[in-house]
Each structure stands twice: as C-alpha cells, then as structure tokens.
Amino acid sequence: MTDASATVLDVALCSTGKRRQIRPKAERRQQLIDATIRCIAQHGLSAVTMQMVTREAGLSVGIANLHFQSKENLLRETLRYVAEEYHNGQIKIMEGADITDLGDRLDALLDFQLGRGVTQRQKMSVWFAYYGEAGARPVYQKIVSTVDRLAALKLEALFASIIREGDYQDVDPRELATGYSALIDGLHLGLLVTPRELTKRRARSVARDFLRRAFPKHIY
C-alpha cells in the first residue's frame, strides 16, 4: 500500500491536500480571472494584489505572471471578460430568433439586465470599479466603449422595430436607447451603493415603468 506515503506528500505539498496540478493554459487563465473578480468585489480594485489573487485561486504567485505577464494585463483581461459577458448576454437576447413577440423580447432583456446573473454584487462591483478608473485610463475606456457600442446599436434597432409596430409618435429610438441604457446603469449603481434603499424588485419596477411610458401597447 502506498496510501501512507501519498498522504504525507499531500499534506506536505498544500494545506488543502491538493497536489500540484498541470492544467491547460486557457483553464488557468479563467481560474485567475475568476479569482480576480472575487478579489475586486471583496476588497476593491485598488486593494487587489497579485498575492491575493493567486491565493484566492489556490495557486502560487509566479503563475499569474506566467499566464498574464503582468498585473496590468490580468486586470485588463478581467475587465474585458466581464464586459463581454454582459454585452454578449444582451446581444443574444436582442438577436435571438427564439422570441418573436417584441414585448416579450423587452421583458427578456429587462430580466437579464436586472436579474440574478448580472446583479450579483460581485459582477456589479467589478463593473463599477473599472468605470471608476476609466476616467484616468484610456485602455479601460476603450474596452468598455467598444463593446458598449454594438449593444447600443442593437438596442436602438429593437426600439425602432417596436416604434414601427406600435406606431408610436414622437419617440426617437436613439434618444430612448440612450436613456434606457443610462437608467439601467444608474439602477445597477443604486443596487451596489445603496442596497438598503433600492431593492432588485423596485429596480425592475422602475425600469419597467420607463418602458411602459414609452411603449404602452407593448408593456403590460
């Protein structure tokens, strides 16, 4: 039996009993990005250290530089990941052929934007941590605005369809899309900073109100 020696080795190698594992590059990258998200949410972007992230990931300090070359790179890729996840989700709903009714499509979008997945404190924290730095960091600004632009165009197109279908007068799709996006951003901010005063339920209701005022024939 080799059990005894194996146990001793395991304990000596790591407090959690895990052995050193070799995994594909893509998997390690994702592990590190996930750990970074958790660290930013818990400690704030400005307090995140490489030691913190790698400990959170259950890996050694050297590995982050092996896969990302630098901290700046890791942070940049983390932002890209979160940004793309959010905007791909939106676009999937807006382009998806599975929903034919436009009112249902609006509902699905709202559910996604203010539903469980996105409004996790974790994701919102990351989101706004980067927004906070974007004013001083053109790199962040570029990532966010690039990915934002496409979603904005799709939303505008969806609104335009609804306006045509409902024959709404005096409604500009571009203006309305800008307003709706801003409203959602603002609600996310409220959910993050003043969770006591703004519940998810109320945030949904507020966003729905906005849409109902614009498209009364499609919402409710």
Place this chain on the structure above:
Amino acid sequence: MTDASATVLDVALCSTGKRRQIRPKAERRQQLIDATIRCIAQHGLSAVTMQMVTREAGLSVGIANLHFQSKENLLRETLRYVAEEYHNGQIKIMEGADITDLGDRLDALLDFQLGRGVTQRQKMSVWFAYYGEAGARPVYQKIVSTVDRLAALKLEALFASIIREGDYQDVDPRELATGYSALIDGLHLGLLVTPRELTKRRARSVARDFLRRAFPKHIY
C-alpha cells in the same frame, strides 16, 4: 541691501520661488482636498499617492499627515466634500424660495445636474472612483447613502407637488424619483466613459425627455 541673500534663499527653498507659508488649518485642508480631487481625476483613485497629492498642492509630504492623520482619512474627507457639494447644490435648488414655478424648478435642477459645474470630468471621475470602491468599503457606502437619502426625499417631495399640481394619474413620486436619479447617474457615467458617443447636449435632451413623458404639462 538684503535683496541678494533673500533671492538666494527663495531659490533654495522652492523651485517656484515661494517661501514657506503658514496658513490656517482649514485652508490647508481644503488645498489638500482640491489637490486630491485633481489627482484622482488625472491618475485614478488606485494610483493616487501621498507624494503625488502633496506635490500637486505645492506642499511637503509631511503636511498631509499633519492635517489628516492618514491617507485613508484624506480620501474619506475628499469623498465627503464632493458628495456634500453635489447634494447641497441639489437641495438648494429644491428648497430655494426664489423659484416658484415648479416647471422652472425642474429645469434648474436639470441644469445643475447636467451643467458645467457637475459634469466637469474632474468631479465625475472622483464621483465614480469612489462608487467603484463602495462595494468593498462600507465607509464610502455610508457617506454616499447618508447624503443621498436627503436629496432623494426632497426630490420625491418635489415630484409629489408636481403630480398634485398637474393632477397626473398613475404616477408614483417615489418610483419616479428613483428612476430620475438613476437616469442622471447613468448619464454622468456615459459622459465620463464614452464622451465620444454621449455629448452633454444629448444627455440633457435625454433627461428632459424623461421628465416630459412624466410631466407633459410642466416641461415644454
């Protein structure tokens, strides 16, 4: 003549030729807070150092700790200052006896919120830098939510008056106030992160649209 010796001294003391000056405590504190705002806007909250702030203020490194005890304290007081400046401005408009027409009051509020003073990149950067950290720092959360609460109540009261005056049906002042505040926050965010796609002019127009849809008899 003591001119020669004085000149030598001045040059030796400071590159700008200024002598060491003794100023009241309150004035130094404000100088440092102003310098902190500029530094956050230019370099981002996470890159701000004490050396950077004191150099920006034209003072020595030691003085920040003399007046604020610690960096954390300085950052906290800077947030408090920016938050109070914004919310006092709002409340002044909402309480001011100089404007009797409620529609005018709404206009004044909108002008303040999306006008020159507030939408300076500097102020917005600071604003969102702290929001970004608020998820992880209860202290920031508390400062913002405390000062936010009062403004939200006043806004709700203003909306309630307008609803009464215009006899608007199916409009909940609380819900609308939440929506409007979120919209303004979102527009600020857009102005900061994607200034190419969202101009101040368009932001104003979007906010005005929101209000017009809710209070058609009061706006335009």
Place this chain on the structure above:
DNA sequence: AGCAAGAATGAATGATCATTCATTCTTGAT
C-alpha cells in the same frame, strides 16, 4: 522505465509607498 518539454512553485529582489519625527521656519505677543 527513462526522458524531454514545459507547467508550477515560492523565496528572493528591488522598487514604491505611507508614515514618522528631528529640524527649520514663521508668526504674534511681550
């Protein structure tokens, strides 16, 4: 089994930062 390739480790390094405090300077009262 033995070996080469390269993934993973973590102690060591050097840089940067917040904070301290002995010293210098200014001001206003005597």
Place this chain on the structure above:
DNA sequence: ATCAAGAATGAATGATCATTCATTCTTGCT
C-alpha cells in the same frame, strides 16, 4: 528685539508589492 508656540519640511524607516527565476514536479512520448 526676543521668544514661545506651533506650522511646515523632507530625509529616513519599515512595510508591502510586483516581478523574477532557479528549482521542482507532472505529463506524455519513446
């Protein structure tokens, strides 16, 4: 003119951090 009070300075300190790299370990191939 002198002096005490305390405002201001900045070199020094110690802590923390990102990054490096010599070494160890794992995997898959022969």
